[in-house]
Amino acid sequence: MADAAVTDTAPEAHDAHGHDGHGAHVTSTGLSNNKLAMWIFLGSECLLFGGLISTYMLYRGRHSENLGPDQVWDIPFTSASSFVLLMSSLTMVLAVTAAQRKDDRNTRLWLTVTALLGSLFVAGQVYEFTTFYREGLGFTTSLFSSSFYTLTGFHGVHVSVGVIMLLATVGMILKNRIPGDKAEVVELVGLYWHFVDIVWILIFTLVYLIPA
Amino acid sequence: MALIERPAPDTLTPAVATPESTYGAFRRPVHSTGWKSWLFTIDHKKLGIMYGVSALFFFLVGGLEALLIRAQLAGPEGTILSADKYNQMFTMHATTMVFLFVMPMAAAFANYFVPLQIGARDVAFPRINAFGFWCFIFGAIFINTSWLLGGAADGGWFMYAPNSSVPFSPTNGIDFWGLGLQITGIASLTGAINLIVTVINMRAPGMSLMKMPIFTWMILVTQFLLLFAIPVITVALFLLMFQRSFDATFFSVEAGADPLLWQHLFWIFGHPEVYILILPSFGIVSEVLPVFSKKPLFGYPLVVFSGAAIGFVGWGVWAHHMFASGLGPISVAVFSVSTMAIAIPTGVKIVNWTMTLWGGKLRFTTAMLFAIGLIVQFTVGGLSGVTHAVAPSDTQQTDTYYIVAHFHYVLFGGAILGIFAGLYYWWPKMFGKLLDEKWGKWNFWMMIVGMNLTFGPMHIIGLQGQPRRMYVWTEARAGSGFFDLGFWNLISSIGSFVLGIGVLLFFVNVFLSHRRHGPAPLDPWDARALEWLTTNPPKEHNFDRVPTVGHLDDFFHRKYEDRGEDGHHDFHQVATAEELMAVEEANADPDIHLPSPSYWPIVLAFGLPVMAYGVIYNFLLIPAGAVIVLLAMFGWSLEPHTATEADYDPPTPEGGAELEVADHG
Ligand code: HEM
Ligand SMILES: [Cu+2]
Numbered sequence: 001m002a003d004a005a006v007t008d009t010a011p012e013a014h015d016a017h018g019h020d021g022h023g024a025h026v027t028s029t030g031l032s033n034n035k036l037a038m039w040i041f042l043g044s045e046c047l048l049f050g051g052l053i054s055t056y057m058l059y060r061g062r063h064s065e066n067l068g069p070d071q072v073w074d075i076p077f078t079s080a081s082s083f084v085l086l087m088s089s090l091t092m093v094l095a096v097t098a099a100q101r102k103d104d105r106n107t108r109l110w111l112t113v114t115a116l117l118g119s120l121f122v123a124g125q126v127y128e129f130t131t132f133y134r135e136g137l138g139f140t141t142s143l144f145s146s147s148f149y150t151l152t153g154f155h156g157v158h159v160s161v162g163v164i165m166l167l168a169t170v171g172m173i174l175k176n177r178i179p180g181d182k183a184e185v186v187e188l189v190g191l192y193w194h195f196v197d198i199v200w201i202l203i204f205t206l207v208y209l210i211p212a
Numbered sequence: 213m214a215l216i217e218r219p220a221p222d223t224l225t226p227a228v229a230t231p232e233s234t235y236g237a238f239r240r241p242v243h244s245t246g247w248k249s250w251l252f253t254i255d256h257k258k259l260g261i262m263y264g265v266s267a268l269f270f271f272l273v274g275g276l277e278a279l280l281i282r283a284q285l286a287g288p289e290g291t292i293l294s295a296d297k298y299n300q301m302f303t304m305h306a307t308t309m310v311f312l313f314v315m316p317m318a319a320a321f322a323n324y325f326v327p328l329q330i331g332a333r334d335v336a337f338p339r340i341n342a343f344g345f346w347c348f349i350f351g352a353i354f355i356n357t358s359w360l361l362g363g364a365a366d367g368g369w370f371m372y373a374p375n376s377s378v379p380f381s382p383t384n385g386i387d388f389w390g391l392g393l394q395i396t397g398i399a400s401l402t403g404a405i406n407l408i409v410t411v412i413n414m415r416a417p418g419m420s421l422m423k424m425p426i427f428t429w430m431i432l433v434t435q436f437l438l439l440f441a442i443p444v445i446t447v448a449l450f451l452l453m454f455q456r457s458f459d460a461t462f463f464s465v466e467a468g469a470d471p472l473l474w475q476h477l478f479w480i481f482g483h484p485e486v487y488i489l490i491l492p493s494f495g496i497v498s499e500v501l502p503v504f505s506k507k508p509l510f511g512y513p514l515v516v517f518s519g520a521a522i523g524f525v526g527w528g529v530w531a532h533h534m535f536a537s538g539l540g541p542i543s544v545a546v547f548s549v550s551t552m553a554i555a556i557p558t559g560v561k562i563v564n565w566t567m568t569l570w571g572g573k574l575r576f577t578t579a580m581l582f583a584i585g586l587i588v589q590f591t592v593g594g595l596s597g598v599t600h601a602v603a604p605s606d607t608q609q610t611d612t613y614y615i616v617a618h619f620h621y622v623l624f625g626g627a628i629l630g631i632f633a634g635l636y637y638w639w640p641k642m643f644g645k646l647l648d649e650k651w652g653k654w655n656f657w658m659m660i661v662g663m664n665l666t667f668g669p670m671h672i673i674g675l676q677g678q679p680r681r682m683y684v685w686t687e688a689r690a691g692s693g694f695f696d697l698g699f700w701n702l703i704s705s706i707g708s709f710v711l712g713i714g715v716l717l718f719f720v721n722v723f724l725s726h727r728r729h730g731p732a733p734l735d736p737w738d739a740r741a742l743e744w745l746t747t748n749p750p751k752e753h754n755f756d757r758v759p760t761v762g763h764l765d766d767f768f769h770r771k772y773e774d775r776g777e778d779g780h781h782d783f784h785q786v787a788t789a790e791e792l793m794a795v796e797e798a799n800a801d802p803d804i805h806l807p808s809p810s811y812w813p814i815v816l817a818f819g820l821p822v823m824a825y826g827v828i829y830n831f832l833l834i835p836a837g838a839v840i841v842l843l844a845m846f847g848w849s850l851e852p853h854t855a856t857e858a859d860y861d862p863p864t865p866e867g868g869a870e871l872e873v874a875d876h877g
Contacts, residue, residue, distance in 0.1 A: 027413035033336040051447030062468045146460040
């Protein structure tokens with residue numbers, strides 16, 4: 001970002017009305033406002049998850065006798081749901097390329113599939129939470145459980161928000177209510193979606209795979 | 213996707229009307245006068261004024277709380293406040309001053325002046341801007357309703373857990389505090405994203421980063437600090453809420469929790485927060501000093517880079533707030549040294565300001581006095597700050613009045629004097645009226661005398677060992693001679709009332725000046741930066757045409773020509789502001805589109821306190837608030853691009869530019 005930001009915008013780049021011939025917004029960096037905003041927002045999200053992950057790492061060992069990570073995890077199950085989420089990143093990419101080809105049908109299709117995969121992941125999380133709860137691991141059972149539910153819960157909320165964003169985008173494309181560049185809007189949702197995915201890979205590795 | 217904005221308003225779409233509203237309920241409001249024009253506005257200048265007015269209101273609230281504290285401590289065994297009420301008073305005093313006055317006041321200036329200083333028609337996301345403002349207002353009101361609903365927060369502004377958990381603070385005060393700060397946090401975060409995008413993307417043609425006005429620079433650094441600090445306090449506040457409302461044990465030592473977790477999370481936010489409070493004022497002062505010295509800012513690049521350096525180093529030093537908490541000698545040494553490192557960029561700034569004054573043609577206007585006042589008073593605070601960076605002396609001073617003295621010299625002498633410099637300097641720009649200089653000087657001197665009388669003695673009181681946050685002090689430890697506690701406490705309390713009167717003089721000044729004085733001249737101070745290249749107050753569309761920038765201090769270079777040779781400067785005035793303005797008006801852009809106001813930002817923000825009351829009182833309110841939020845998002849994204857022609861009552865065309873309200877944001 002730094003070097004892009006430092007470049008001067010040549011005055012000629014703006015016509016009298018401040019927009020170029022293609023109707024796109026001329027910005028000092030050439031990056032659209034929306035995209036820049038999304039990147040900046042995701043930067044801030046890194047610290048949110050940083051704080052939550054640190055809290056979990058601090059408290060992962062502080063659990064009661066038989067309800068520690070090693071006793072409750074069902075690694076194959078969580079691996080499967082992680083795989084589902086990873087696949088959704090792939091379908092998201094397909095949606096973005098379809099949008100860039102101005103292929104509305106396939107854009108909608110892949111966005112919907114991505115939303116479905118995302119929902120499947122959230123459903124898996126709900127299932128996992130209920131199983132843990134049945135086994136006696138409540139939100140307040142131990143420091144470990146509180147920080148585990150907080151961290152993964154926050155991530156689950158992020159995925160859910162992403163699903164809403166995906167479906168809203170589908171709706172807006174259907175109703176032709178997206179102002180400006182459709183492909184860019186899809187790309188923005190994609191950025192968010194990939195971010196949430198990457199965070200999950202981090203969480204899955206740190207929380208589930210590395211033994212306490 | 214409701215929160216993704218349409219292109220910014222200076223993306224001028226063709227004048228052909230976009231599809232008109234077919235959604236009766238989702239029409240856009242069109243009010244350009246009356247209270248509705250404020251309620252639904254998305255104009256960054258109106259929002260700036262609204263931020264400013266509310267912040268000044270909370271300044272009075274926080275000041276009143278401070279006066280009650282000082283009245284209580286004027287003599288031994290004070291009886292004005294109970295121990296309980298005293299705890300609430302200093303907690304809310306600090307919370308109000310930090311979160312509800314200084315931060316929103318900086319937001320006021322930033323919102324109003326950043327687009328003007330970079331030659332933009334608006335911010336990048338006008339509706340999100342309005343949403344942020346309403347989050348601030350609703351969060352602020354929410355926190356303060358706790359006074360009426362069973363008592364305010366009483367854990368101190370850093371709310372050390374586990375002291376802030378239910379067994380130690382069973383009333384709802386801290387719940388109000390935490391939830392309210394989450395809501396105002398949304399204001400800060402959305403504001404940060406909005407302003408960063410605005411500054412990075414929407415600068416006028418030709419304005420490279422190193423030609424950007426210094427105030428805008430300091431705001432940019434501040435917004436990056438906010439961007440990364442807010443999520444950390446968000447995590448901390450969520451953990452606290454889970455602890456208090458849902459019985460989690462994040463901070464309960466008896467459950468095995470780490471007693472330092474809160475402190476780390478809080479100070480990773482809290483230390484940058486100190487710079488969030490002070491950098492905007494540094495920016496203001498760096499605008500004011502050159503104008504009234506008739507010289508460019510000395511070492512502009514150094515001031516920029518030291519500002520950025522403060523931004524970076526600010527992240528590595530949080531633990532200097534924790535020397536007394538048993539971190540271990542190595543951590544303490546590391547943080548002690550890194551803390552002293554931060555004195556370097558700060559010192560650079562002081563040197564640059566002084567060099568700006570050096571040999572200048574000084575004009576001691578009120579704004580200039582406040583700016584010089586900042587240099588002097590902030591330096592005093594900086595010096596006592598250095599004694600804290602030294603861990604051994606810090607462990608002695610911690611939690612005594614010495615530190616109260618220190619941070620008030622920094623916050624009052626720094627942040628607040630800077631804010632007042634900004635108020636006097638920019639008032640004519642914002643309201644088209646000059647504030648009275650005579651009253652202004654009384655205002656200034658009363659505040660300076662008052663603050664030194666109030667906070668100066670606190671050094672002595674502190675060295676004598678009077679602890680902070682104690683609701684009484686006793687004759688038994690009164691000290692004698694130079695360290696006579698009774699004497700200095702009384703002086704400090706008297707000083708605080710002098711200071712209070714000094715602050716009130718500002719409001720008297722505003723009132724009288726607006727009654728007595730005519731319109732301000734176009735360029736009353738012979739200013740340098742771009743915000744003066746428009747009328748006072750600016751038109752709704754900011755500039756008649758988007759300026760093309762050739763210089764740092766572009767406005768100055770439009771007025772003055774450099775006839776010097778060989779690097780020797782010799783400036784001659786070639787144009788007056790009036791002449792420049794006439795040219796702008798004659799060449800005004802033929803059609804300018806600004807976004808219509810919108811109902812949804814205020815509705816969306818309103819859903820949040822409803823949910824927050826739900827957490828405290830009745831969980832059913834949470835879904836109710838969520839429904840409001842979702843409906844508002846729905847409305848937000850379905851809102852037509854423009855108010856329909858029929859709805860719209862066109863304002864009188866100004867300066868040849870025909871205003872058309874259309875599209876966007
Ligand atoms: C109007 C003039 C002011 C006066 C007379 C005043 C007075 C005081 C006093 C006496 C205390 C100590 C309470 C105690 O420890 O028992 C205090 C605390 C504090 N004040 Fe101020 N203050 C003023 C303005 C400000 C401003 C402008 C700010 C911030 C921008 C501020 C921030 C704080 C903070 C952060 C604390 C610490 C509260 C705590 O311990 O939790 N004050 N003030
Ligand atoms: Cu600090």
